[in-house]
Amino acid sequence: MSAIEARFGAREGKLTGTVEMIHGAGGRASAELIRTLFRRHLDNPLLAQGNDQAAFAVDAGRMVMSTDAHVIAPLFFPGGDIGSLAVHGTINDVAMAGARPLYLSAAFVLEEGFPLADLDSIVASMAAASRAAGVPIVTGDTKVVEKGKGDGVFITTTGIGVVPEGVEISGDRARPGDVVLLSGSIGDHGIAVLSKRESLTFETEILSDSAALHTLVADMVAAVPGIRVLRDPTRGGLGATLNEIAQQSRVGFRLDEAAIPIKPDVSAACELLGLDPLYIANEGKLIAIAPPDKAQLLLAAMRAHPLARDAAIIGEAVADPHAFVQMRTRFGGNRMVDWLAGDPLPRIC
Amino acid sequence: MKFVDEFRDQALAMGLAAAIAREANPARRYSIMEFCGGHTHAIFRYGVQDLMPENVGFVHGPGCPVCVLPIGRIDNALELAEQHGVILCSYGDMLRVPASKRRSLLKAKAEGADVRMVYSVDDALRIARDNPGREVVFFAIGFETTTPPTAVALRTAKAEGLRNFSVFCNHVLTPAALNHLLTAAALDVDAFIGPSHVSSVIGSRPYEYFTETFHRPVVIAGFEPLDVMQAALMAIRQLNDGRAEVENQYIRVVTRDGNLKARAIVDEVFERRESFEWRGLGAVPDSALKIRDAYAAFDAEKRFSIVTRSAPDAKSCECAEILRGAKKPVDCKLFGKGCTPDSPVGSCMVSSEGACAAYWTYGRFRERAASEAA
Numbered sequence: 001m002s003a004i005e006a007r008f009g010a011r012e013g014k015l016t017g018t019v020e021m022i023h024g025a026g027g028r029a030s031a032e033l034i035r036t037l038f039r040r041h042l043d044n045p046l047l048a049q050g051n052d053q054a055a056f057a058v059d060a061g062r063m064v065m066s067t068d069a070h071v072i073a074p075l076f077f078p079g080g081d082i083g084s085l086a087v088h089g090t091i092n093d094v095a096m097a098g099a100r101p102l103y104l105s106a107a108f109v110l111e112e113g114f115p116l117a118d119l120d121s122i123v124a125s126m127a128a129a130s131r132a133a134g135v136p137i138v139t140g141d142t143k144v145v146e147k148g149k150g151d152g153v154f155i156t157t158t159g160i161g162v163v164p165e166g167v168e169i170s171g172d173r174a175r176p177g178d179v180v181l182l183s184g185s186i187g188d189h190g191i192a193v194l195s196k197r198e199s200l201t202f203e204t205e206i207l208s209d210s211a212a213l214h215t216l217v218a219d220m221v222a223a224v225p226g227i228r229v230l231r232d233p234t235r236g237g238l239g240a241t242l243n244e245i246a247q248q249s250r251v252g253f254r255l256d257e258a259a260i261p262i263k264p265d266v267s268a269a270c271e272l273l274g275l276d277p278l279y280i281a282n283e284g285k286l287i288a289i290a291p292p293d294k295a296q297l298l299l300a301a302m303r304a305h306p307l308a309r310d311a312a313i314i315g316e317a318v319a320d321p322h323a324f325v326q327m328r329t330r331f332g333g334n335r336m337v338d339w340l341a342g343d344p345l346p347r348i349c
Numbered sequence: 350m351k352f353v354d355e356f357r358d359q360a361l362a363m364g365l366a367a368a369i370a371r372e373a374n375p376a377r378r379y380s381i382m383e384f385c386g387g388h389t390h391a392i393f394r395y396g397v398q399d400l401m402p403e404n405v406g407f408v409h410g411p412g413c414p415v416c417v418l419p420i421g422r423i424d425n426a427l428e429l430a431e432q433h434g435v436i437l438c439s440y441g442d443m444l445r446v447p448a449s450k451r452r453s454l455l456k457a458k459a460e461g462a463d464v465r466m467v468y469s470v471d472d473a474l475r476i477a478r479d480n481p482g483r484e485v486v487f488f489a490i491g492f493e494t495t496t497p498p499t500a501v502a503l504r505t506a507k508a509e510g511l512r513n514f515s516v517f518c519n520h521v522l523t524p525a526a527l528n529h530l531l532t533a534a535a536l537d538v539d540a541f542i543g544p545s546h547v548s549s550v551i552g553s554r555p556y557e558y559f560t561e562t563f564h565r566p567v568v569i570a571g572f573e574p575l576d577v578m579q580a581a582l583m584a585i586r587q588l589n590d591g592r593a594e595v596e597n598q599y600i601r602v603v604t605r606d607g608n609l610k611a612r613a614i615v616d617e618v619f620e621r622r623e624s625f626e627w628r629g630l631g632a633v634p635d636s637a638l639k640i641r642d643a644y645a646a647f648d649a650e651k652r653f654s655i656v657t658r659s660a661p662d663a664k665s666c667e668c669a670e671i672l673r674g675a676k677k678p679v680d681c682k683l684f685g686k687g688c689t690p691d692s693p694v695g696s697c698m699v700s701s702e703g704a705c706a707a708y709w710t711y712g713r714f715r716e717r718a719a720s721e722a723a
Binding site for chain 2: 258273276322324328330334341
C-alpha cells in the first residue's frame with residue numbers, strides 16, 4: 001500500500017478519503033493522486049510520458065481549437081455526469097467546425113474535502129467517454145482550493161481537431177433561403193439536470209442527451225461538404241443559438257414550431273415549471289444550416305446516424321435587417337424567439 | 350392525451366377565429382382587458398392577436414404580481430436580506446425587479462446577501478428546518494392563487510413550532526383591483542377576461558357585483574390560447590346581445606363559490622388590509638391581505654418592525670399607465686431603449702407576465718414592421 005492509499009484508505013478498490021490541500025501542492029501527494037487516479041483511468045501513451053505537455057505530429061491543414069469550462073450542479077445526473085459532459089462538450093465544440101477532433105486536455109479545480117470516490121467515478125466516466133469517442137485526453141492539470149471556495153469539482157477541457165479540405169463551416173455563413181435542420185428532440189439535458197436539483201426534485205424518465213457528435217458531423221460533412229453552419233444548442237437552447245447565428249450571419253430565421261421535435265415528458269415538465277423548451281440546454285443535439293437544394297440529402301444523412309434519427313427541417317433563413325428569429329406557433333399565430341433574458345436554470349453545463 | 354397540445358390545437362383555433370370574424374360587428378371596436386399577466390403571456394406567446402379581426406383588441410391589465418408590487422415593498426425585502434441578515438426566499442422574477450436606486454435582490458445576492466430563489470413556499474419551510482440557527486423569511490407575493498399555499502405554510506410553521514420562519518406578506522386581491530380600475534382609474538374597456546386560477550379559489554361570485562354595478566361582461570377563462578379565444582368570443586357575444594354577465598369559460602375547474610376549503614384556510618390565517626399601495630394604481634382600499642394576530646409570531650413585518658415608505662418609480666417609466674391599461678408598452682420612451690428584459694427599469698419589463706416583457710420578447714417584430722410600413 002502506498003503512502004497515499006494509506007492516507008485515503010481504500011475499500012473494494014474504491015478510494016474512500018477526501019481531497020486535501022496537499023493534493024494540489026505539487027509534492028508527492030499530487031504525484032500520487034495523478035498516478036493512482038488520473039493516469040490509471042485516462043491511460044494513453046502521450047499521457048504516460050508524464051510531461052507537462054503532450055507533443056504530437058498532425059497532418060497539414062486547417063486546425064480547430066476550443067475550450068469549455070464545466071461547473072454543473074448536481075455533478076451526477078440522469079444520463080451522465082460532469083466527467084462525460086466535459087468530454088462531450090469540447091468534442092462537440094471542435095466538431096461544429098466540421099472538424100475531426102484529435103486530442104483533449106483537462107484541467108481540474110477540486111475543492112478540499114471532495115470525496116475521492118466521487119472524483120474516481122468522474123474520471124472513470126471521462127475515460128470511458130473519451131475512449132468511446134476515440135479522442136484521448138493527453139495532458140492535464142489539477143489544482144485544489146480551500147473548502148468553501150469551489151463546489152466539489154470544476155473541469156475545463158480543451159480540444160483540437162483538423163478540418164477536412166473543402167469544408168468551411170462558420171456561424172456567419174447562413175444566407176437567406178438556407179434551410180435549418182435540427183438533429184433531434186430539444187430540452188432533454190436541461191430537464192434531466194433540473195429533475196435532480198436539491199430544491200426541485202420531480203419524477204421523470206428523461207435522460208440527458210449528452211453525447212459526442214463528431215461521428216454524426218463526419219457523416220454529414222461527407223454527404224454535404226457545403227454545410228454552412230453547425231452549432232450545438234447548449235446553454236440558452238435552440239432559441240439563444242439561433243439568435244447568435246442570426247446576428248453573426250445578419251439574417252433572420254422563420255421557424256415552424258410544429259416541426260421542432262420535443263419529448264412529451266420534457267414538454268410536460270416545462271409546462272409545470274413555466275419554462276420554454278426553446279431555451280433549455282441540450283448536450284447531444286446540433287443545428288445545421290445548408291443551402292436549400294442540399295437539405296433533403298443532409299436530412300437523409302442525419303437520419304441514418306443513430307444520434308439523429310429524429311432529425312427534422314425546422315425552418316429557414318430569411319433576409320431581415322433586424323436579424324429577428326420568428327416562429328409560426330403550433331397554434332397558428334406568430335411570435336418572436338428572442339434572446340433569453342435572465343437565467344432560469346443556472347449551472348446546467 | 351397529455352392535456353397540453355389539446356388546448357393549443359390549430360384546427361380548433363381556426364374555427365374560433367372564423368366564429369369571431371363572423372360575429373364581431375365591423376361597425377364597432379371591441380376592447381377586451383385581460384386582467385391577468387398569464388393571459389397576456391399566452392396571447393403573445395401563441396400569437397393569438399394574429400387570429401383576431403382588426404377591430405378586436407386586447408388591453409393588458411395589472412394582474413402581474415411582480416409588476417404591481419410598489420418599490421417601497423421591494424426596498425423592505427432588501428432591508429430584510431441586507432440589514433437583518435435573513436435567508437430571504439422568493440420566486441425567481443421577484444429577484445430581478447428594480448428597487449430604489451435600481452438596486453435589486455439579485456444585486457444584493459451578488460454582494461453577499463443570502464437570497465434564494467424557490468419554486469414554492471414549501472422550499473422556504475424546508476430551508477428554515479435545515480437552518481435552525483438562521484432567520485428565514487418567505488417574500489410572499491401573488492393574487493388569490495398563491496395565497497392558500499402561504500396560508501398552509503403558516504399553519505405548518507405554527508404546528509411545528511418553527512421559530513425561525515416568517516412571511517413578508519404581499520398578497521393582493523383581484524376583485525378590489527378591478528373595481529378600482531373602473532372607478533378611480535376610469536378605465537375605458539368593453540369587457541374583461543378574468544383569471545381562472547384566481548376563480549378556482551374565490552369562485553365566480555365576487556364578479557357578480559361588478560357586472561351589475563358597471564355593466565361590463567366578465568368571462569372567467571383558462572390560460573391556454575384556446576381558452577383565451579373562446580373567452581373573447583363569449584365576451585363579443587355578450588356585447589352584441591347587450592348583456593353584462595359573469596360567464597365561466599373554465600367550467601373544467603371553476604365553480605360559483607370556488608374552493609371552500611382553501612378559502613377557509615386563507616380566512617383563518619389572513620385578514621384584509623385597510624389599504625395597500627399598488628404600483629400604477631396607488632393606494633387601493635381592501636385590496637391586500639395581512640397576517641392575523643394569531644400568527645403574529647410568523648409575520649416578518651412585525652418580527653423585524655418593517656416600515657414601508659412610498660418610493661417613486663424611475664423617471665420616464667410608464668409602468669403605472671401601462672398597468673392601468675391607459676398606455677401600451679410601445680408608448681413608453683424607455684421601451685427597448687433604456688429598458689429591456691436584460692436591463693429592466695420598470696417592473697413590467699421584468700416578469701414574463703408583464704406587458705412590456707411580453708411585447709418585447711414575443712411581439713416586437715410587429716412594431717418594427719408597422720413603423721417601417723409607415
